[in-house]
Amino acid sequence: MANETNIFQELISHCKEYGYIFQSSEIYDGLAAVYDYGQNGAQLKKNIRDEWWKSMTQFHDNIVGIDAAIFMHPTTWKASGHVDNFSDPMIDNKDSNKRYRVDHLLEGFSEDQKALGNDALANEIIQAMDALLATNDFAGLKKLIEDNKIKCAVSKTCNWTDVREFNLMFSTQIGSVAEESETIYLRPETAQGIFVNFLNVQKTGRMKIPFGIAQTGKAFRNEIVARQFIFRMREFEQMEMQFFVRPGTQMEWYSFWKAERKKWHESMGIPAAKLRYHNHVKLAHYADAALDIEFEFPFGWKELEGIHSRTDFDLKQHQEYSKKKIQYFDNDLNPEGKPFGNYVPYVVETSVGLDRLFLTILSLAYVNEHWTKEDGTEDSRVVLKIPAKIAPTKLAILPLVKKDGLPEIARALMEDCKTAFHCFYEEKDAIGKRYRRMDAIGTPFCVTIDHQTKEDNMVTIRYRDNMTQERIPLSSVKQLVLEKIQ
Numbered sequence: 001m002a003n004e005t006n007i008f009q010e011l012i013s014h015c016k017e018y019g020y021i022f023q024s025s026e027i028y029d030g031l032a033a034v035y036d037y038g039q040n041g042a043q044l045k046k047n048i049r050d051e052w053w054k055s056m057t058q059f060h061d062n063i064v065g066i067d068a069a070i071f072m073h074p075t076t077w078k079a080s081g082h083v084d085n086f087s088d089p090m091i092d093n094k095d096s097n098k099r100y101r102v103d104h105l106l107e108g109f110s111e112d113q114k115a116l117g118n119d120a121l122a123n124e125i126i127q128a129m130d131a132l133l134a135t136n137d138f139a140g141l142k143k144l145i146e147d148n149k150i151k152c153a154v155s156k157t158c159n160w161t162d163v164r165e166f167n168l169m170f171s172t173q174i175g176s177v178a179e180e181s182e183t184i185y186l187r188p189e190t191a192q193g194i195f196v197n198f199l200n201v202q203k204t205g206r207m208k209i210p211f212g213i214a215q216t217g218k219a220f221r222n223e224i225v226a227r228q229f230i231f232r233m234r235e236f237e238q239m240e241m242q243f244f245v246r247p248g249t250q251m252e253w254y255s256f257w258k259a260e261r262k263k264w265h266e267s268m269g270i271p272a273a274k275l276r277y278h279n280h281v282k283l284a285h286y287a288d289a290a291l292d293i294e295f296e297f298p299f300g301w302k303e304l305e306g307i308h309s310r311t312d313f314d315l316k317q318h319q320e321y322s323k324k325k326i327q328y329f330d331n332d333l334n335p336e337g338k339p340f341g342n343y344v345p346y347v348v349e350t351s352v353g354l355d356r357l358f359l360t361i362l363s364l365a366y367v368n369e370h371w372t373k374e375d376g377t378e379d380s381r382v383v384l385k386i387p388a389k390i391a392p393t394k395l396a397i398l399p400l401v402k403k404d405g406l407p408e409i410a411r412a413l414m415e416d417c418k419t420a421f422h423c424f425y426e427e428k429d430a431i432g433k434r435y436r437r438m439d440a441i442g443t444p445f446c447v448t449i450d451h452q453t454k455e456d457n458m459v460t461i462r463y464r465d466n467m468t469q470e471r472i473p474l475s476s477v478k479q480l481v482l483e484k485i486q
């Protein structure tokens, strides 16, 4: 684990050094749990988002995509239950004033016990915590913390406040005059923008159940314990799809999406052995089944995506709070030969964090390789083995020297390829150094134009993952890359 922690720290530094991720407002010492994506990170993030969007809205002919606003009418969040229920039990240390999420504090303690070989105590803590959380027994949670003498990481004392609820939504004011302004929230999930538009999309798109509405976009949560880099952020992006189904068929669709989403992650290059399902024992108030697809991050198995059978809870709540009928008329015939008629559809949701998927892909891609060369000397490189179809830059075009007409040939290739995929042109430094830089940002193909190219119109293509090289016709470069990034 210590080694994996080191590798994770190396990955974080690498992300900064190579323009993937920067701490937000770094020049002012940063803002906790908020990050900016740099030139390579933004492109990778867009490529992942595009793959998801394509897989949902293009590969499924019964799913359409929307882009709802971040700001929504405040009643939305009353109806959805977020104003009353979107909170976590917190506890403050009276000496340091540091606030902790109770479950994180107990989980951290349990992990420490595991590392010390006290597996029985570690498991006992988690079981007790789950039982107390399920019954909202806050006094019991405090007692569990005190009985185990769990200390604050800052003050090292066990001087705790009572356990209290803390809402995770950020709020702000809308309206220019203070007296007329109204409190609105920054959405904590994108799903509600889909629910409130259910009828708009169903009617204008003449959608027939079962059908889905997909959306990607920012969500905001005032996470108290925001650790592990971009794993848990205060501003993040979700890719969600709500699938509307006939009541009574939700379990079929839940199983379908459970399998379908895992398969999709595998298609993104994530090995099956690094993915697993985790069924929720304690269900949210709106769900009749829920699970996480977990990934084995460098810091352990953690949730990557949630699959939730949300029943008709959300649509019914919006119907009640808006006083507008939200129903669907199903004219398919039931076993008695009559139309199924009017009903509020049930919903199966798939919800994955784009940033979390980004971290998944980068933690798999990051490799620090060492090997012995034929002459016996040691060599090494840091490489991002990002799947070619989502790599930020697909092809580096490198004239061997910046004279003798080689840059002209390289520029012409660049002009030809750049309309089809993202290319990068570079003529400075020795070729080996340029290859290493391309490895570090994850460029899957490099093409070198040398003096021989002028004679035979052949170039050297170098493959990032195994560093092999071959001579191919200059005229075939674009097609070869296009085939490899499918």
Ligand code: GAP
Pocket: 188, 189, 190, 191, 221, 223, 230, 231, 232, 233, 234, 236, 237, 238, 240, 303, 304, 305, 306, 349, 351, 352, 353, 354, 355, 356
């Ligand atoms: N609409 C359902 C929903 O929002 P969730 O389990 O709270 O469910 C779904 O969130 C996904 O969003 C998670 O599986 C995770 O990938 C991502 N996510 C949630 N909170 C996050 C945070 N603070 N930072 C980054 N990603 C987060």
